[in-house]
Amino acid sequence: MAAISVAAEWQLLYNRYYRKPEIYSMAWKNVDLSRNKVACASMGGPIAVIRDDSKIVQLYAESALRKLRIFNSAGVQISETVWKNPGGRLIGMAWTEDQILVCATQDGTVYRYNIHSELIEPTISMGKECFEQSVVECVFWGNGMVCVNEANQLFCIPDFKNPKPCMLLGEVEQLPMPPLCVAVIEPQYTMSGNVEVLVGVDDDHVLLVEEDGGVQQVSVEVGPIQKMVVSGNGKLLACFSHDGKLLVMSTDFSNIIFEYNCESALPPEQLAWCGMDSVLLYWDDMLLMVGPYGDPVRYVYDEPIILIPECDGVRILTNTSLEFLQRVSDSTESIFKIGSTLPAALLYDALDHFDRRSAKADENLRLIRSSLPEAVEACIDAAGHEFDVSRQRTLLRAASYGQAFCHFQRDRFQEMCKTLRVLNAVRNHDIGIPLSIQQYKLLTPSILVGRLINAHRHALAVRISDYLGMNQEVVIMHWACAKIAASLAEVVIMHWACAKIAASLAIPDDALLEILLEKLRICKGISYAAVAAHADKSGRRKLTAMLVEHEPRSSKQVPLLLSIGEEDTALTKATECGDTDLVYLVLFHIWQKRPALELFGMIQARPLARDLFISYGRCYKHEFLKDFFLSTGQLQDVSFLLWKESWELSKNPMASKGSPLQGPRIKLIEKAQSLFAETKEHAFESKAAEEHAKLLRIQHELEVTTKQAIFVDSSISDTIRTCIVLGNHRAAMKVRTEFKVSEKRWYWLKVFALATIRDWDALEKFSKEKRPPIGYRPFVEACIDADEKGEALKYIPKLADPREKAEAYARIGMAKEAADAASQAKDGELLGRLKLSFAQNAAASSIFDTLRDRLSFQGVS
Known part of the structure; x- marks a missing residue:
């Protein structure tokens, strides 16, 4: 009888059954x-x-x-x-x-x-x-x-x-x-x-x-279209023409799938798809459901309705009720269709006999023993399509009863029970979300929980999240933020009602903190900082500070501390976690908000912050870093910065050709020298800075007098060499005297400078002033490097070492002289080396071979 009463509510559209159960009696009034x-x-x-x-x-x-x-x-x-x-x-x-x-x-x-x-x-x-x-x-x-x-x-x-x-x-x-x-x-x-x-x-x-x-x-060729609506999958189009016909065609208008004469040229007030199987047309008091085959189904209403299309049917809203028109699922039809003898119907009937302790229950099970798993599946599936809880329970009991006599995957049964518990919870009259199982699967549990959160149904959202094994953090965080906002609104209302007692009636920060922590602790790893940020936006600074203390992640904690003005605490947290990015974030924030001396005092006691500040200052903010070093008494560090600034000033393209920018450079170095001089440990740096300033001053004067930007930032040796090349021997001598250049070094520089300008007479005169302290070898090399063999011959005979003399002769291609010098040295190895240098000259090679044989005969190696 129960099955008959269920099927009696159905309407047949061709070979498909539809039902229209009432989901809610509307709670609104008027x-x-x-x-x-x-x-x-x-x-x-x-x-x-x-x-x-x-x-x-x-x-x-x-x-x-x-x-x-x-x-x-x-x-x-x-x-x-x-x-x-x-x-x-x-x-x-x-x-x-x-x-x-x-x-x-x-x-x-x-x-x-x-x-x-x-x-x-x-x-x-x-x-x-x-x-x-x-x-x-x-x-x-x-x-x-x-x-x-x-x-x-x-x-x-x-x-x-x-x-x-x-x-x-x-x-x-x-x-x-x-x-x-x-x-x-x-x-x-x-x-x-x-x-x-x-x-x-x-x-x-x-x-x-x-x-x-x-x-x-x-x-289209069917006359003007007065109403049209696209199907849920975007493939079909339902149209109502001017002559009262309902047309269903593909959205590309390639073909008309079917048409139906509605016998009324008056267009319907509403046109909607019912799933993908039928179309609904609504006039003033009649709802017409048309399918591709068979006679349409008519529903009469004595009050206005609103059609709400869904993926698997249509919700029908009236002044007093909400109904859901949908196609009866195959599993439901197999059980409740009048006269059905399918296995699912016999299993459902067997449960009824079992409850009445009738032996016919066993008879039904024997009849469907081979199809029992399919019958169990049908009962479980039919339960999912039901809105009536008692009918769900009966169908699941039938499935459970059948499971006892066959091998069936129990996870399927448990999954359906879990799904129905969630659906029944949100279908509750107070929640009012009448999802079908197909809509629930399409929506997904996470989106459903999100909608409950937005509706401030946090308790149900938490229970569903916990029940389905989902992360509860989002729910708890939203609840906490809403709680803070509600408490603030409560304060405002109370203040409006009675300004004098509003503060005493408000929820104290300590009490609200305990309320929040009780829920927030449910989720491990929840972001306390996000809740604290909401408290900060609500103007509850004390509550914000207390919540931030519970945030374990410094990356979330530090920015919020900065936003509420807790810079010192933020710097402590950032340095404790060792995150250099966070430390820099705090430093830059304090840099903009606080006086410089306060910043220096805060970072001095924190090595990581201090070192990072110094590293940044060396690259970008010398003046600020100098202030820091001066405030901490680190004079030598200030000196190094000044010296570095002088070098950076030299990169200025205007710091040349006697530019006045050289003056500030020299002053910077002199200032650095004076600071170095205040400590004994930096005597070398002090002396170096003093000489650097002196050299720059001389070089600057030389550039001014010569009008050539070739002196500044060159070495002492290069300065002397350049003066000699330019013929300014007096200036070269002055540099030599100022910097106490040694005589050997002076000779080397002058020899090669004179060779550079090819002043051979001056070079010869210089060689004769007195016996050169460096010998005559530099004279020979300078001439050979300048490819002046004749000039080299003036100095080669003066070489004291026969080996040097032999190698010099060889370099200018004089084989016989080289061989004679080598024989004086009695060095067989030298003879072999020189022979290789004359490998292309057979006569020269024979000379070296003869001398080598002679030395070998004399027992000289």
Whole structure:
């Protein structure tokens, strides 16, 4: 009998059964859908209601003040707000996929509200075209909107997550009057990935307008289309023609799949898809369900209704109830269909006999023993499609009963029980989210928990998260932030009520902290800093500081400490964790907020912070670093910085050709020298700085007198050499005297300088002034390097060492002289080396061979 009573509620559309159970009796009072604009969110979402200002208000029937009210699907009010938007008449409103209420007004302004009736800033403007030419129609989908203005122009917001209005179609000849109907193919179902808008015009055509501005004329050849709606998968289009026909065709208009004559040319008030199997048309008191085959099904209503399409059916909202029209699942049909003898029906019947202690239970099990696993699966699946809890329980008991007599995967049973517990919890009248199992799977548990959080149903969200093994951190954090905000609102209200006792009645920070910690400790690794940040925004600095102390992650803790002015604590935390990025973050923050001396005092006792500050200062902030070193008495470090600055000043392209910039450089070095001189440990640095300044001064004077920028920053030796090359022997001598250049070094420099300018007479004269302390070898090398063999011959005979003499002769190609000198040295190895240098000269080679043989005969090696 139970099975018969279940099937008696079904309606047959061709070979498919449909049912329309009542999900809720609406809790609201005095809500007339016909006198209000209503927006219903999909997936069991909330319902927004606002009085339609185009309808006449009955005297004393209701307040003239318009309110936007938001209810759950059971009619329980969630929030309300006074409608204050000055944008003219409300043209349309709808819910996005994120459950944000979008309201479009006549002047092209789009307002957004969350589920708590709080306005989300900023508002969106559709542009001056919509402001000047009022909006007359809006069509919404998932996360976007298309609107039409009085100038027959189309505008679109493709995605409210990134709201950028754009014009789709300007004032063109194809739209001489407002379109008869508009439908949208969502971007996820188009080839281009952009929005495509179908516009019905007053002829036999439909315009396909693309987001990039392209317009195509699609031939329908059935007369003007008065209403159309795209299916949930974007593949089919249901149209109502001017002659009363319902047409279902592919969205590319390639073929008409079926048509039905509705016997009424009056277009329906609403047209909607019921899943993918049928189409609903609603007139004033009749709901017509049409399928591809068979006679339609008619439902009569004596009150206005709103059709809310879902992925697996349609929710039907009336003034007093919420129903769900859906196709009966195959598993449910196999059990409850009248006269069914399928295994699932026999298993369900066997449970009934078992409860009545009838032996027929065993007989039914024997009949279906081979098909028992399939019967168990059907009972479990049918339970998932039921909204009635007692029927769910009975079906699951039947499945459990069958499991005892067959091998069946028990995880499937447990998973369904877990799913139904979650669904029944959110279907509760107070929660009011009537999800079907198919919608729940499509929505996913994480998004469901997110919607509960946004509705401030934190307790249920935590229980579901825990039950499903999900991370509870998001829920707890949102609850904590909401708790802080609520406590702040409580203080404000109490202050308004009685200013004198508000502070004493407010929740103290210590007490609120304990309340928060009790919940926050549930989740390991939860971000206390995020909650503390919310407390800071709410103006509760003391609570913020206490919460930050419980945050284990320094990367979260330190920035928040800085935001509440706890720089010293932030620096301590940053240095303790050893994160150099965090330390620099704190240093730069203090650098901008505090006087320099306070910063120096804070970092002096913290080695890591001090070292990082010094490293940064050496690269970028010398003046600031000098102040730090001076404040800590580190004079030698200041000296090194001054010296470094002098070198950096030399890189200035203007610091040449006798530039006055050399003066500041010299002063910097002299200042560094004076600081070095104050400590005995830096006597060498002091002397070096003194000589450096002296050399720079001389070089600067030389550049001024010679007008050649070739002296500054060269070495003492280079300075002397350059003076000699320029013929300024007096200046070279002065440099030698000032810096006490040794005689040997002086000779080396002058010999090669004279060779450089090829002043051979001066070189010869210089060699004869007295016996050179460096010998004559540098003279020989200078001449040979200048490729002057004749000049070299003046000095080679004066070489005292026969080996040097032999090598010198060899270098200028004089084989015989080289051989004679080598024989005087009696060095066989030298003879061999010299022979190799004359390998191309056979006569020279024979000379060296003869001498070598002679030495060998004499026993000289």
